[in-house]
Amino acid sequence: MECFRQRCCRKNLMPRTLDGQITMEKTPSYFITREAPSRVFSMSRSTKLIVVVRDPVTRAVSDYTQTLTKNPGLPSFQNLAFKNSTTGLIDTSWSAVRIGIYAKHLENWLRYFPLTQFLFVSGEKLVTDPAGEMGRVQDFLGLKRVVTNKHFYFNQTKGFPCLKKPEGSSRPRCLGKSKGRPHPHIPAEVLHRLRDFYRPFNMKFYQMTGQDFGWD
Numbered sequence: 001m002e003c004f005r006q007r008c009c010r011k012n013l014m015p016r017t018l019d020g021q022i023t024m025e026k027t028p029s030y031f032i033t034r035e036a037p038s039r040v041f042s043m044s045r046s047t048k049l050i051v052v053v054r055d056p057v058t059r060a061v062s063d064y065t066q067t068l069t070k071n072p073g074l075p076s077f078q079n080l081a082f083k084n085s086t087t088g089l090i091d092t093s094w095s096a097v098r099i100g101i102y103a104k105h106l107e108n109w110l111r112y113f114p115l116t117q118f119l120f121v122s123g124e125k126l127v128t129d130p131a132g133e134m135g136r137v138q139d140f141l142g143l144k145r146v147v148t149n150k151h152f153y154f155n156q157t158k159g160f161p162c163l164k165k166p167e168g169s170s171r172p173r174c175l176g177k178s179k180g181r182p183h184p185h186i187p188a189e190v191l192h193r194l195r196d197f198y199r200p201f202n203m204k205f206y207q208m209t210g211q212d213f214g215w216d
């Protein structure tokens with residue numbers, strides 16, 4: 001997710017940012033797009049960058065779940081995740097696996113932007129403590145802490161936090177059906193191998209960001 005303080009790159013699509021306003025642009029795929037850092041940099045080098053990351057193993061399963069919904073005939077998760085199921089060699093060309101190698105993607109961004117211009121939000125804390133993570137976001141953007149605990153409640157049916165009263169509405173609102181879906185069962189051994197695969201990349205990511213996301 002990118003916050004554009006001046007004018008966005010897609011000048012025709014985005015309105016001008018006036019004094020006292022900030023413009024937010026949210027495109028998850030920018031984080032993993034090779035050309036994105038140089039393009040954002042050439043637009044504005046003072047852009048603040050917010051990256052929401054979750055355990056790459058859960059992320060891969062979530063990604064698979066999403067694709068499975070669109071294409072129910074998809075091969076099994078393990079079929080796609082392994083190049084060779086006997087040796088357990090992981091297929092890093094599968095996007096669901098590749099996206100979770102956060103350290104590699106961040107390296108690409110750090111060639112253009114200093115770490116101080118990034119905020120890394122924990123996807124796990126966003127669920128367990130949405131107000132806490134939103135507090136960090138507001139501080140990072142230099143905003144008053146307007147969104148607080150009182151804006152959220154835990155919806156038992158959804159199994160996730162929801163907004164008590166979104167702006168312009170008097171009714172509570174949860175994220176849509178495609179967010180927070182149950183994941184298919186993946187054999188423990190498969191998850192274990194994937195966890196082993198990600199461990200060194202996660203460690204590197206913790207080191208680069210100075211944040212331990214607790215994924216192990």
Ligand SMILES: Nc1ncnc2c1ncn2[C@@H]1O[C@H](COP(=O)(O)OS(=O)(=O)O)[C@@H](OP(=O)(O)O)[C@H]1O
Pocket residue numbers: 028061062063065123126127160161162174175178179180181
């Ligand atoms: N409050 C709340 N409600 C529902 N879901 C929540 C919430 N907070 C975080 N999540 C997690 O967000 C996951 C989906 O986010 P995505 O990264 O796929 O979203 S995006 O399309 O890339 O913007 C989604 O992943 P899945 O559980 O795999 O569906 C959720 O776990």
